[in-house]
Amino acid sequence: MEQKTNQRIAKISGHLYPSNSQIMEDSSEVMMRANCRAKGGAPGFKVAILGAAGGIGQPLAMLMKMNPLVSVLHLYDVVNSPGVTADISHMDTGAVVRGFLGQPQLESALTGMDLVIIPAGVPRKPGMTRDDLFKINAGIVKTLCEGIAKSCPRAIVNLISNPVNSTVPIAAEVFKKAGIYDPKRLLGVTMLDVVRANTFVAEVLGLDPREVDVPVVGGHAGVTILPLLSQVKPPSSFTQQEIEYLTDRIQNGGTEVVEAKAGTGSATLSMAYAAVKFADACLRGLRGDANVVECSFVSSQVTELPFFATKVRLGRSGAEEVFQLGPLNEYERIGLEKAKKELAESIQKGVSFIKK
Ligand SMILES: NC(=O)c1ccc[n+]([C@@H]2O[C@H](COP(=O)([O-])OP(=O)(O)OC[C@H]3O[C@@H](n4cnc5c(N)ncnc54)[C@H](O)[C@@H]3O)[C@@H](O)[C@H]2O)c1
Numbered sequence: 001m002e003q004k005t006n007q008r009i010a011k012i013s014g015h016l017y018p019s020n021s022q023i024m025e026d027s028s029e030v031m032m033r034a035n036c037r038a039k040g041g042a043p044g045f046k047v048a049i050l051g052a053a054g055g056i057g058q059p060l061a062m063l064m065k066m067n068p069l070v071s072v073l074h075l076y077d078v079v080n081s082p083g084v085t086a087d088i089s090h091m092d093t094g095a096v097v098r099g100f101l102g103q104p105q106l107e108s109a110l111t112g113m114d115l116v117i118i119p120a121g122v123p124r125k126p127g128m129t130r131d132d133l134f135k136i137n138a139g140i141v142k143t144l145c146e147g148i149a150k151s152c153p154r155a156i157v158n159l160i161s162n163p164v165n166s167t168v169p170i171a172a173e174v175f176k177k178a179g180i181y182d183p184k185r186l187l188g189v190t191m192l193d194v195v196r197a198n199t200f201v202a203e204v205l206g207l208d209p210r211e212v213d214v215p216v217v218g219g220h221a222g223v224t225i226l227p228l229l230s231q232v233k234p235p236s237s238f239t240q241q242e243i244e245y246l247t248d249r250i251q252n253g254g255t256e257v258v259e260a261k262a263g264t265g266s267a268t269l270s271m272a273y274a275a276v277k278f279a280d281a282c283l284r285g286l287r288g289d290a291n292v293v294e295c296s297f298v299s300s301q302v303t304e305l306p307f308f309a310t311k312v313r314l315g316r317s318g319a320e321e322v323f324q325l326g327p328l329n330e331y332e333r334i335g336l337e338k339a340k341k342e343l344a345e346s347i348q349k350g351v352s353f354i355k356k
């Protein structure tokens with residue numbers, strides 16, 4: 001009896017004061033029990049975050065640990081994931097957290113996942129465009145998507161790494177090459193544009209942002225970010241000056257943060273919030289909830305382009321329905337033409353990166 005109690009204390013203290021190797025992927029009994037608890041406990045989804053130790057990754061990991069739909073949370077990065085995992089794992093919420101460090105552990109990080117969220121990659125500094133990140137981030141996204149194709153080919157993928165207008169086509173080509181591409185399961189995250197649009201429009205209208213719904217279509221960079229102010233809910237009218245101010249602020253919201261952060265990075269906290277809002281919608285879709293609708297940059301036939309952001313209905317297999325644009329006014333029609341021109345080039349750049 002006493003021996004058993006001592007064993008239990010030993011196990012518990014191992015759990016309370018873990019070394020990195022204990023917290024990281026291992027086969028210790030404590031971790032085995034944690035996994036059993038996850039399997040046998042409250043139903044939930046298995047979610048991996050790739051780039052979990054970064055500016056977005058850390059608050060995103062914290063918020064996903066608080067999400068009751070998550071039963072297992074895998075935190076993968078090429079640096080610092082042991083510390084982030086130890087920290088997050090002390091939160092007394094339901095999800096079991098496990099950390100994975102470096103390429104050799106990518107496969108374990110991904111095996112069995114229902115949803116993979118990717119905020120891995122370098123962020124902008126003042127004066128840079130998102131496209132300036134292509135050189136570094138294209139290769140990172142390619143490697144991570146090859147891992148997904150191998151270890152969890154049926155997972156829903158939420159791609160945050162910039163330039164989203166190119167990284168989503170890169171991911172699609174990697175999945176096609178591996179023979180596992182399901183367009184419904186690959187979603188570029190443009191939720192931050194919607195979050196910003198709701199906030200800025202609410203400010204102008206004098207409303208609570210939670211009451212406002214602004215569709216933002218196109219893509220996720222400059223003029224490709226196209227807020228449809230004619231379709232705002234609740235139905236609202238704007239002066240031409242308000243339309244121009246709002247469109248410009250929404251299209252340049254990312255740059256506003258990059259400049260304010262003065263060389264230390266881009267949006268991380270609002271992005272983590274937006275990423276969780278979107279991931280939660282994906283998980284509710286996976287659970288079978290009806291009428292889960294959000295904007296996302298997906299494979300699309302709404303325009304002549306192969307990818308485009310519009311509202312999509314999220315279901316058990318991802319973006320099950322891609323909605324049309326709806327009626328546009330003249331200002332939005334002009335914006336759409338500009339958006340499509342830039343988008344076409346960014347998409348082609350991503351496709352060529354894999355096909356070259
Ligand atoms: N879609 C959007 O709306 C949106 C919004 C904000 C930022 N972003 C983009 O998200 C990305 C991350 O931004 P951040 O501020 O978190 O950057 P960050 O530099 O703070 O964090 C990035 C993390 O990725 C990790 N990483 C690098 N290579 C990796 C690899 N091969 N595998 C796994 N992890 C790897 C780094 O170690 C780091 O921890 C950037 O590309 C940024 O432009 C997108």
Ligand SMILES: O=C(O)C[C@H](O)C(=O)O
Nearest residue numbers: 124162253254255266267
């Ligand atoms: O602006 C950036 O570079 C990051 C992100 O795409 C954003 O919109 O905040």
